[in-house]
Amino acid sequence: MLKSKTFVKKTRSGGVMKIVREHYLRDDIWCGSEVCTECKQESTALQRDPCMESNLCSYPHYVIPDTNVVLHQIDVLEDQVIRNVIILQTVLAEVRHRSAPIYKRLKDIVHEKEKHFYTFTNEHHRETFIEREPGESANDRNDRAIRVAAKWYSEHLKKFESDTDPLKVVLLTNDQGNKQKAEESGLLVYKCEEYIKSLIGNPELVDRLALSNDDKNDITSSKVLFPEHLPLSRIQAGLKNGTFLQGTFRASRDNYLEATVFVQGEGEESTEVLIQGLQNLNRSVYQDVVAVQLLPRDQWVAPSSVVLQDEGAAKDDNEEEGEEEKELRVSAAEAARKPTGRVVGIIKRNWRPFCGMLNASIIKESTRHLFTPADRRIPRIRIETRQADALAGQRIMVAIDGWPKHSRYPNGHFVRTLGSAGDKETEQQVLLLEHDVPHQAFSQAVLSFLPTMPWEITPEVMVNREDLRSLTVCSVDPPGCTDIDDALHCRALDNGNLEVGVHIADVSHFIRPGNAMDKEAANRGTTVYLCGKRIDMVPELLSSNLCSLRSNVERLAFSCIWEINHKAEILKTRFTKSVIKSKASLTYAEAQMRIDDTTQTDDITKNLRGLNKLAKILKKHRISKGALTLSSLEVRFHIDSETHDPIDLQTKELMETNSMVEEFMLLANISVAQKIFDEFPDCAMLRKHPAPPPSNYDILLKAAKSKAVEIHTDSAKALADSLDVARVDGFPYFNTLLRILATRCMMQAVYFCSGMDSDFHHYGLASPIYTHFTSPIRRYADIIVHRLLAVAIAADKTYPDLMDKQKQSALSNNLNYRHKMSQYAQRASVAFHTQLFFKSRGILNEEGFVLFVRKNAIIVLIPKFGLEGTVFFDSKNKTAPKVVFDEEGPSLTVEQHTFHIFDRVMVTISLDASNIQHQKIRMSLIEPVIPGVSVSAPEVQPLAKKPRLDR
């Protein structure tokens, strides 16, 4: 039977388009129930006796939720208790239209076998399809379609006699009108809350209920705290005529009353608008897309350097916020003022479930509690729960439901618990979730694209592939590395020159474009290394076996081979797919020992010596061109093999061999970048590192000046040179500190598509062009580069997406995001392990240096641990000392003592576990001694002897 669906819509250019779709109805759509004998279905999703016990419906029943129930209560639907649910096509389509993430979650539930969810394609069913009536709105039609389908189900199921009560269907809707109409037509219908509350023996489900509109009102006082958000139409009009700006809201990590809105302008012209104060922030949450209105120029303010955290008991909604806000409004120098604005409306919320912990309310019986997210940029959320006692000390996830204008905090609901706080597994989970790192196990679909084992090299694989198995190739990596993606060789040629080869694992041979494994890898973007855990980008079989260039096994590789003379000048470059057989997998230390040990004269060692010699020349060249050597402290933990607790930590040591490998990897990356750009000027994936704007260097220049050292920042070369000569007598660590500061001034290096940008320069490496080619096992960008290069040398086929610069550009954005997030996750993991370390070590007294000076605090770096911490000077309980901040220095005078950047201080370090959520390293000052501020050096506790294990 044929029906047609007709609708009109406005196109982007302002025209009107009429769309007519043919819509065919069928009579072979089955109900999906086990009891049904009429439908000729092959498999059934809905069980014979659905076991949801409810006081409201004591008979066996199936549940049909309407669209709003799915949209708002997806957390409840995800619970294992809720089974045997019929999802109508109408609902599915509406959900898809309204919220993509919820749609995805719903699809996931439907696919889960144990949940017994069934999608009924009512829109194509002959008896449940309805046409829109004149005068009926689209929503009303959908509601009617849902009712008709529910009706059909109840009639349909009535026909089958079961041994017990006949099956019934229950419609869940929160819409009063819909409910009434459904009752009129004789359906069983309940409000979602009613139904969930009636379920026997599942009190925690009630907590997961999102608050619906009418419940919210009674929570808060009627006092309006925030200005109303403007409707979208007004915002759009305002954006058009320029009175409002659209941007992404970024809350400040240090100060909950301050935020910036990043406004993407035309081309490079992006601006940041400062927002200060609760009223002006107007219920925006980190990452929301908001509309801001600039304040008149005389109300502009400067970003405060105060560190403020929203702490303590829940503030009453009507309590004046005055005091803390006043602190912000310190008159600032005219020059420091930034464009300041206020949020007038929300264009798009970007809420996700947040990890954090519950601050139980002081009143015991209270069911309303505040939830403190782990991410400081997210405001605290008010949730309703009856299990506060059980949740105390647990890491939980909470989703925001809404933020009414008369509520100081957003309202949310409990989603699930992750485990007890401080537990290593839980904390790891939290930081993966908080940094949006996809960390689930690989799905079956992904694994199905793995090669079958045992894998061996077949003649087909050898087509277009050079046999380099006879070469003396070896790899040099950090100890314990199982994903070896690069190997090197070097040999003398007959003409006296040297042949150097860099061999990179041929991952693109195994990961074919467009399949599930490729998509998964593209989404993950990068392998994330946490302390003691690695979250792979590609399944382990590839990362640690087939693609890992281990010694003495034949592996596929992508080789970049140069002919180089003894002055390290490249005479010839060629690229080829190859097969290699590595002769040795060395660690940096082992390689270094071989080079240094003059008694060894085997092939591998000679190889290494040749490479090392060339690398030194290459490095000299690079530095003379202005490449920067920057510094950041990286720490390594010695992990106890049994408890996996960190037992010691040390900063990473760099050996000559590290830089040897690095030098050739850089060379390969540059050669490949040039090649793919020559071949595909429009769609090469490259990596650039923009030069930082001069203002970024302010802090570095001021800091250096305070030590009478001059730093030139006109070019990378000038900076590198002046950093090299920057030394202060009797302060050997000064240079490193300066480099650490310089690193903080840098911009982030990013991937981009060559067709979309014109500036390719890599500032840090002083190279006009650069890309990533050498780590395809752990970076997706390298896989794309491999594919491009393979096409360029006619070793592989191309595919449309590879040549589409829009798609490439979108991909690079994702890779940049994942890369950034993985770095944050890594840092967070190190921070957590540092805390574990200090927990076991107790209190320590250490030497440190002042890295930054803030208005009310100094940030101290402890070189021994690579640890940074903040020493506050206005702790809340003590009488505040007299603190004077000088922005020009920058320096901070506390009582009589003045702190400058680079000052040496002694601090005592301990773990502050008073707030389990944010366990932090507390640092207090020992030296210089300032009465009332510094503390006397506590006794360092001797390390508790480890009890011997009796075996």
Added chain:
Amino acid sequence: MPFSANATPEFEGRGGEELGTELSNTLYKVFNNKHSVDLKSLCISAGEHCWVLYVDVLLLQCDGNLYDAISVAIKAALFNTKIPRVHISADEEGGKEIELSDDPYDCVRLNVENVPCIVTLCKVGHRHVVDATLQEKACSVASLIISVTHKGTITCTRKVGGGSLDPESIFEMTEAGKRVGKALHAPLMKLLQEEESLGKARQKVGFLG
């Protein structure tokens, strides 16, 4: 105006282009004037926005009397046309925003009363033929195309074909055309109204049956 190669093999490739241009020029002359369609009813906001009607004709089969058939089809199509109602909302700054109603039943219909139909008269020997088949057309050296409204008003005439027509026969043919045209309108309108009154019960025709 696209031609399907189904109609005649000549239309394959760019074969139909010339005929297409000729047809669309003629049709343009016949229909695009304020007497045929009430253009005022297409106004959205005076001086700024109006609806533009496009008529696409797809020729699936060509068995003679092309113009007449097309004109009947166009009239039927215009009768059937539903123009969605629009609301103009003005904001404070004076910017106007056009909003579409999301109800597909909320639409405007066109008045097609004055839309003419075309009658083609083919001169064969001393006589002329209406509704000529392909063979009949082949016998004729010249034909006259007349567009007639339901009142019998002639809105356009055009001579096609290589032969000549003497003034007397032109007069004769015009009179005949007028008569035929007038007779054509009444049953056409009746048919269209009948179909319209079926409403949703109207059997839809689609590609799958």
